[in-house]
């Protein structure tokens with residue numbers, strides 16, 4: 401069992417105002433890791449094969465005060481500094497769209513731009529997709545999500561093929577080779593224009609800044625587009641000109657912005673038939689095979705078939721689901737969305753995560769179904785639009801506070817909380833064997849479906865970080881490794897909420913009571929009975945707490961564990977530890 405994290409008085413403690421100044425008045429070494437970095441490494445939170453040790457809280461502060469440049473600023477600087485070179489570009493013999501997490505034809509800002517360039521110059525458009533197994537490992541992408549992406553690529557290749565647009569795909573083991581390889585491909589095809597949509601995670605922004613400069617040096621125009629958010633990160637700020645850290649005022653501002661800037665809700669034009677003679681000029685690109693699944697991300701045949709059935713790939717399925725949800729379920733979404741049995745939400749998250757569906761299309765279609773209102777008329781539609789906006793919100797947070805992408809939290813001082821690193825309890829949580837039926841049902845739903853209901857995502861994240869006091873970042877990692885919709889910004893945001901280390905303004909003493917959550921949102925125990933077969937025969941409300949309410953004999957006979965902690969005592973421990981780190 402790993403030892404507990406020790407409280408630290410060095411720069412691991414709550415950062416004083418001048419956290420980057422040492423006692424001697426010299427600036428602290430920003431390369432110095434956090435005092436507990438060894439522990440985060442040993443517990444599998446910081447992946448040292450890919451990243452440096454956990455940074456100090458002072459380094460987070462240096463991002464906040466501008467001493468260290470944000471990756472988005474580095475990218476913008478690269479675009480600005482190469483702007484002159486880009487203006488004189490000649491059309492070349494092809495235009496290229498580099499697909500990433502935007503695997504669709506509909507409403508795709510950069511693809512639309514690439515097609516327009518091809519059309520204006522009567523040259524062929526080529527699509528390209530590069531798989532990097534190293535990237536997939538570093539980003540903890542789940543096998544279910546890898547499989548979903550590869551299936552989506554197949555559909556995309558078919559759809560593009562119908563327009564005579566080839567999709568060239570290849571594997572680059574090392575992610576550091578991607579920028580050079582992209583340029584090499586453009587040179588090979590004599591393309592002078594490369595288009596792609598931005599991804600806002602740190603590695604991706606840094607990679608794209610490199611691509612911008614490399615392209616500039618090689619007479620290729622690459623101007624990345626903002627596409628994944630409805631409102632571009634950086635467009636909304638508080639009256640004091642700062643980035644919002646609280647959702648409600650941010651959402652008011654998001655609504656206002658869209659009313660004042662309706663063009664942000666204009667969908668991009670789909671590409672048409674390839675203007676150039678691509679079938680002749682680039683014939684070999686049309687029968688590209690789908691890249692192989694990296695060996696550490698394979699699924700069993702049973703899993704593959706199950707996920708194919710649960711989540712058919714591609715944008716046509718995404719559109720079908722969106723329309724069906726808006727017609728049949730969205731009207732009741734505000735009252736039903738927290739209920740666990742049945743399907744009360746859209747289950748569109750895998751499609752958003754892979755980019756098979758754009759958030760803009762979702763909001764515009766929901767608005768249309770709501771008599772063209774974003775924030776009036778039907779409560780269900782308004783509630784759903786505001787949930788899709790959460791996705792934007794967490795991306796805005798990521799862009800402004802990039803250190804959250806580097807194993808830190810929004811409140812860096814919360815990394816000093818005295819966490820437990822109990823391997824057995826963590827395993828019980830992963831396996832759905834904690835003795836708390838609602839928690840166990842949820843964790844088993846995750847294993848089976850590679851998806852979990854939002855309500856139980858909140859319950860299990862609170863349980864791990866508060867009832868078990870386990871460093872929530874290990875849970876964040878486990879989610880990424882298992883979710884089909886694993887998405888850094890939303891996952892981190894959700895874990896920040898569950899563990900009270902994020903942007904949520906609620907104080908840490910909001911601790912979910914698993915029993916109350918179970919009684920409230922799974923009233924008849926249907927969700928528990930679906931996922932925990934050991935408890936299926938227990939009648940009435942004993943299902944929520946078998947050992948305390950007369951269902952113990954059945955539970956025990958079927959091998960269901962007793963609760964591994966006592967909620968009231970755990971709650972007190974959590975309150976004391978949070979208080980000591982955050983207010984002490």
Ligand SMILES: Cc1cc2nc3c(=O)[nH]c(=O)nc-3n(C[C@H](O)[C@H](O)[C@H](O)COP(=O)(O)OP(=O)(O)OC[C@H]3O[C@@H](n4cnc5c(N)ncnc54)[C@H](O)[C@@H]3O)c2cc1C
Nearest residue numbers: 745746747748749787788791854857886887890891894895
């Ligand atoms: C601990 C935790 C981890 C999470 N991890 C992820 C993740 O890795 N990927 C992910 O897409 N979502 C994540 N979420 C948010 C949310 O749980 C899922 O988006 C939602 O359950 C997906 O189901 P749905 O498509 O049926 O959502 P619906 O209720 O139909 O909502 C529609 C869409 O809105 C967005 N959305 C809804 N709620 C949220 C939210 N709270 N935060 C951000 N976006 C939201 C999603 O894109 C979702 O598909 C997490 C939440 C928590 C509490």
